[in-house]
Amino acid sequence: MKNTAAKTLWTMPSPDPEILGRIILIQSTLHLMGKGAEMARFLCRGFSRVPGMEISGIFIDGRLHWENGLPGPEQQHCRRLFEQLTGGAGQGAGRKTLLNGFKNSHGVQCLPIETALAVYGIFFCAPADEEMFFSYVPYIENTMNLAALVLENHSQQQMLWQHKSDLEKKVKERTQALARSEQRFRDLFNSISDLVYTQDLEGRLISANPALNRLFGYRAEELLGRPISDFMLPEHRERFKSEYLKAIFEKGSYEGITPYLAKDGSTIYIEYRSELVRPENDTPFISGIGRDVTGRVLARREKRRLEGQIRQAQKMESIGTLSGGVAHDFNNVLSIIIGNAELAAAELAENHQARRYVNEIQTAGVRAKDVVRQLLTFSRKTREEKQAVDLCMLVGEALKLLRPVIAANIEIRTRLPEQPAVVLADPTQIHQVLINLCGNAADAMARSGGVLTVGLAAAQLNDENAALDPDMEAGRFFQLAVKDTGHGIAAKSLERIFDPYFTTKDVDKGTGLGLSVVHGIVKSHGGSIRVRSQPGQGCEFEILLPAAEKNADAVSVQAGDVPRGQGRILLIDDEPMIVSLNQQRLEKLGYRVSGHTNPKAALEMFSSHPYRFELVITDMTMPGITGDRLAEKILEIRPEMKIILCTGYNSQISDQTAASLGIARYLEKPVQMQQLAEAVCDVLSVSGN
Structure with a gap:
């Protein structure tokens, strides 16, 4: 290659217009070119016909593109020049020195294809005719500048498309991740057994998971948009705003257990925690989670109820134990009172003024005996004995007992039939029913008074009416009604009025057992009981009891002739007053009596003289040896000996137990004169005495 000096512009020949037109055509079509290799081939071909140019080539995309051949060493020099231009040596003043040095060393003109941002390539050309070639250099330089702009535009577009592709890929990935996350949340939201919900600031439901829908029994569209207070029990709705929303706004959260009403009317208890959420650029709302704790709440209530029943049962057991001891001692006292009243009456003439008072003492003693029996029945210490009784008589006796203890501002009225109302019943239990119902009625009117x-x-109960109660049968009944003008009973309390331990009275006024016991007694007699009441309008209990058969006669105690007799009796009781009383009674009846208060001494005397007596009368509960054990020892000595066993009360002995021991008769204190005389007479008659 020739190394010639540059010519001045005015000494250069004029460019060929046809060649200039070709160059302009090249410039105008550069933007249609694609990547660097395509542009390099286009430029090499386009400038290969420029006059005075021997060799032309372009270094783009790390490759050399030549239209005419270039020796291998020269190609390496061109590659090294490109690396130098794009490196540190191609910056500032060193750039011009580098290009001029390359031209002088290798005879190759170098035109960088570059912009202010980057060097995209180098156009190499070796002029054959310098004068001719240099007249086209400005146009070639201009073309290379345009090529650099096109390459830069391609590069930026490629970067833009790559960036767009990367963004689209990231958006797609994040959208898919968000969709997966939302689906996981939705699956969790739909499958979680706890209750998840959101509310607006008025408490209206914005969202609710399926567990909440299922628990309440509503579809989602039936719940959403409604305040949760719509599903609360009426007595809790006022607290929704005053407590729940107020705490949410003031403290940011609220937690608790609240009862709600499900669609089927059942009560459900939900334990929950709600919090106020304040998004940065969105409307605040309430978010919460809850759990169905109905089973836990009801179990806790049932536990408390059972614990209460256990405590009450323990109290009743204590009462039962106490009542047994009280009954024994009280019956002994009654024996003395009734017995001495009988002896006193026997000493008085029929028209004596004091006889009426003595008879009242006897009557009161018999009633006291019934009271003791009721106490034992209540504590399940005695057996139920049903007999034909007149309800009219029982009503009269019960009201006579109640009148002294009922407030004076309560008027008692009765509507009783003239004919006896005979039923087959345990008189003590029916007496207990009357006392309980009348007592409750009196309590309801205690403050303001009223009418009982x-x-x-x-x-008469026909088949149609009897069908309303599966425990009832058609037939003749007696209807017993107890009505008051008191404060009445609320409807919700009426539903539980006969439940054990349910009471509307204060803790110190009632146990909740009275009406439950009444209900049990009525049912055990084949009857029914119902109640009608409205607040402020009093209360009425109606009881139906089956009428006894027409040929059944009510039991009545009629005094007859007291049987007398003869014989020797061994009388044993640790109470001296009872020994003295019964000794006087028996001696008045014609018997010879040996009374003893020491059972062991009496046994020793009987052992010494077993045939001195025809009858032994002994108490049951005595120090040293009990009556049943004493009877066994006497029968061991004399097996045919007749024994009467008396007791104030002892849970270990009964008619059957006494009979199994060989005891001839079993009597419960207090024993009246007539009862004692008949028992002694019957036993001695059987023995042939």
């Missing part, structure tokens, strides 16, 4: 009405009437 007890009515009794015959009733």
Whole structure:
């Protein structure tokens, strides 16, 4: 290659217009070119016909593109020049020195294809005719500048498309990740057994998971948009705003257990925690989670109820134990009172003024005996004995007992039939029913007074009416009604009025057992009981009891002739007053009596003289040896000996137990004169005495 000096512009020949037109055509079509290799081939071909150019080539995309051949060493020099231009040596003043040095060393003109941002390539050309070639250099330089702009535009577009592709890929990935996350959240939201919900600031439901829908029994569209207070029990709705929303706004959260009403009307208890959420650029809302704790709440209530029943049962057991001891001692006292009243009456003439008072003492003693029996029945210490009784008589006795203890501002009225109302019943239990119902009625009127009405009437129950109560059968009944004008009973309390331990009274006024016991007694007699009441309008209990057969006669105690007799009796009781009393009674009846208060001494005397007596009467509960054990020892000595066993009360002995021991008769204190005389007479008659 020739190394010639540059010519001045005005000494250069004029460019060929046809060649200039070709160059302009090249410039105008550069933007249509694609990547660097395509542009390099286009430029090499386009400038290969420029006059005075021997060799032309372009270094783009790390490759050399030549239209005419270039020796291998020269190609390496061109590659090294490109690396130098794009490196540190191609910056500033060193750039011009580098290009001029390359031209002088190798005879190759170098035109960088570059912009202010980057060097994209180098156009190499070796002029054959310098004068001719240099007249086209400005146009070639201009073309290379345009090529650099096109390459830069391609590069930026490629970067833009790559960036767009990367963004689209990231958006797609993040959208898919968000969709997966939302689906996981939705699956969790739909499958979690706990209750998840959101509310607006008025408490209206914005969202609720399926568990909440299922628990309440509503579809989602039936719940959403409604305040949760719509599903609360009426007595809790006022607290929704005053407590729940107020705490949410003031403290940011609220937690608790609240009862709600499900669609089927059942009560459900939900334990929950709600919090106020304040998004940066969104409307605040309430978010919460809850759990169905109905089973836990009801179990806790049932536990408390059972614990209460256990405590009450323990109290009743204590009462039962106490009542047994009280009954024994009280019956002994009654024996003395009734017995001495009988002896006193026997000493008085029929028209004596004091006889009436003595008879009242006897009557009161018999009633006291019934009271003790009721106490034992209540504590399940005695057996139920049903017999034909007149309800009219029982009503009269019960009201006579109650009148002294009922407030004076309460008027008692009765509506009783003239004919006896005979039923087959345990008189003590029916007496207990009357005392309980009348007592409750009196309590309801204690403050303001009122009227207590007890009515009794015959009733006929047909098949249609009997079908309303599966425990009832058609037939003749007596209807017993107890009505008051007190404060009445609320409807919700009426549903539980006969439940054990349910009471509307204060803790120190009632146990909740009275009406439960009444219900049990009525049912055990084949009857029914119902109650009608409204607050402020009093209360009425109606009881139906089956009428006894027409040929059944009510039991009545009629005094007859007291049987007398003869014989020798061994009398044993640790109470001296009872020994003295019964000794006087028996001696008045014609018997010879040996009384003893020491059972062991009496046994020793009997052992010494077993045939001195025809009858032994002994108490049951005595120090040293009990009556049943004493009877066994006497029978060991004399097996045919007749024994009467008396007791104030002892849970270990009964008619059957006494009979199994060989005891001839079993009597419960207090024993009246007539009862004692008949028992002694019957036993001695059987023995042939």
